[in-house]
Amino acid sequence: MxxxxxxxxxxxxxxxxxxxxxxxxxxxxxxxxxxxxxxxxxxxxxxxxxxxxxxxxxxxxxxxxxxxxxxxxxxxxxxxxxxxxxxxxxxxxxxxxxxxxxxxxxxxxxxxxxxxxxxxxxxxxxxxxxxxxxxxxxxxxxxxxxxxxxxxxxxxxxxxxxxxxxxxxxxxxxxxxxxxxxxxxxxxxxxxxxxxxxxxxxxxxxKLPLFGIDWLGGLLWALLLMEIAFFFNYGDWYDWFNSPVMCSMAVAIIVTLIICLGRMFSIRHPFYEPKMWTYKNLLPILILITLTEAILATEHVLEEVFYSEVMRYEEMVSVSLDWLMLIGVVSGCLFAYWWMHIKRFNYLRLLIVGICGLVAYLAGYYFTISTDIHISQLYLPTVCRGFAYAVLSATFMTCLEEIMTFQHFFQALSVFNMLHMVMGGVMGAALYTQGLKYYVADNMARYGSAIDRVAFSRAPFNFGHYMEGFISQMLEVSIKQVYGWTLYACVLLLLLFLLYDAPVRRDLKAMPSWRGLRKEAAEEFSRRSKK
CATH class of the missing domain: 1.20.1250.20 (MFS general substrate transporter like domains)
Known part of the structure; x- marks a missing residue:
């Protein structure tokens, strides 16, 4: 360029x-x-x-x-x-x-x-x-x-x-x-x-002096964000609410949130102004980016467990997939540029394309995961992940800029990135960790009957090798199950987007409210009375 x-x-x-x-x-x-x-x-x-x-x-x-x-x-x-x-x-x-x-x-x-x-x-x-x-x-x-x-x-x-x-x-x-x-x-x-x-x-x-900045409010919001990250990051280690540490942290999160909200509504120049939250379509964007990040957290939980515990890849092997991720990221950004700037197509349909990339990534891993695969079979799903992540990140940020004024754009961008970079990922990782923990225990109980006296009666019996293969298989099945549920959730999200963008919706009038119907009926009655 x-x-x-x-x-x-x-x-x-x-x-x-x-x-x-x-x-x-x-x-x-x-x-x-x-x-x-x-x-x-x-x-x-x-x-x-x-x-x-x-x-x-x-x-x-x-x-x-x-x-x-x-x-x-x-x-x-x-x-x-x-x-x-x-x-x-x-x-x-x-x-x-x-x-x-x-x-x-x-x-x-x-x-x-x-x-x-x-x-x-x-x-x-x-x-x-x-x-x-x-x-x-x-x-x-x-x-x-x-x-x-x-x-x-x-x-x-x-x-x-x-x-x-x-x-x-x-x-x-x-x-x-x-x-x-x-x-x-x-x-x-x-x-x-x-x-x-x-x-x-x-x-x-x-020069504009640094007057009118709510420094204390910024520290409180930062503290709240760190508390939430700590809660979901350490939740599995402390066994969630069975630990007094997690119970205390949950109380601290609620108290800090109340203080942050009270300060936001009570001072003249809060760190996040209340008006910032009132922009149309802001909350849907924040919810969608949180869901997207939660879905993409599979990379940091399920993929890492599969590479290290099931396939036993060394770091230099698994990191080679980052090159494919890089290809997907660059192609996704260029595709978003072509779609939004050159063709000027609908942003909503670009989001649908990004979610289709997520579905392709999850489906690729769900149907590919096995101890018998070659690493090259993971190339295409990884490219799809990078493509989807780039398309959705660039599009959501562009949508955010479209709906916000300059006065509140960077405040909204801060909240957006709190969800985009921290909360969505850490909550998704906690959810996948719990899901994997449940399914590993469940599968060990279901398939543990394979380890019986008949199996032990074979001579010689290599118990260590047998258990290593058994646990590896249980991990493989459990990872596939969690990927399956995540795929269901992503397909449901895609269907909701497709229903929202259905062509029939652009041809029908908006459904009037009961108050509007009542007002229209009263006006019609008044006109007839005058006649």
């Missing part, structure tokens, strides 16, 4: 004169990718981190949710920061924050401090990405067309997620998991070098 307006209105005055104009936007693309590659901890090397630290899987997953929570909660502050500080100041601060957090995280074992570091890293990460992408928006689309901007933005975001996982796994395999932090630190140092040498402070508008 070349810069569309090199000698016209598009300029990047923050760059010094010696930097070629054709190169300037590409420098910001590179920096946006480096920010998106970063993270608090990198779960591509999860198993090695568990082995070399005293932390559990749930502890490390909570670091991921803390990082995503920091990103989600920071959205309402992005433009306030942009109007208060220069681009150079914000990028240097964000880069320094990402660098320090990446260098500290591998050596911190005190969990609250580690979660706080990951949370701050997420804030710095989204601040740096926003500053880069917002400054090249007119280069990407001179008319500020979000049907162009959001698909291309998601190529950077979702593509970087896959590349980060690939880089972390390869560095873990050949060196050590902490080398990923040093690699990201080196990239961020390049960003800092660029900012110090190639840019200058430039302010396009008058």
């Amino acid at each position: 070349g810069a569309p307006v090199l000698n016209g209105p598009f300029t990047m005055p923050m760059f010094r004169d010696f930097v070629p104009r054709r190169l300037q936007p590409w420098i910001y693309v590179f920096m946006a990718v480096t920010f998106q590659l970063s993270g608090g901890l990198y779960l591509g090397s999860l198993n090695q981190m568990i082995g070399s630290t005293s932390l559990m899987r749930e502890d490390l997953q909570m670091c991921l949710y803390a990082n995503l929570s920091g990103m989600a909660i920071y959205f309402p502050l992005l433009f306030r920061m942009k109007f208060c500080f220069t681009n150079k100041t914000l990028l240097i601060t964000a880069s320094a924050g990402v660098l320090v957090c990446n260098l500290l995280a591998p050596y911190i074992t005190f969990l609250p401090l580690l979660w706080a570091v990951c949370f701050i890293e997420g804030m710095c990460k989204i601040q740096g990405t926003f500053e880069c992408m917002s400054n090249i928006q007119l280069w990407m689309t001179p008319k500020r067309d979000f049907t162009v901007f959001f698909p291309l933005l998601h190529i950077v975001i979702l593509g970087s997620m896959q590349l980060s996982d690939l880089a972390a796994t390869h560095l873990m395999y050949y060196y050590h998991w902490s080398y990923m932090h040093f690699f990201i630190g080196a990239l961020i140092l390049i960003d800092l070098l660029i900012m110090y040498c190639c840019t200058r402070h430039f302010r396009m508008i008058k």
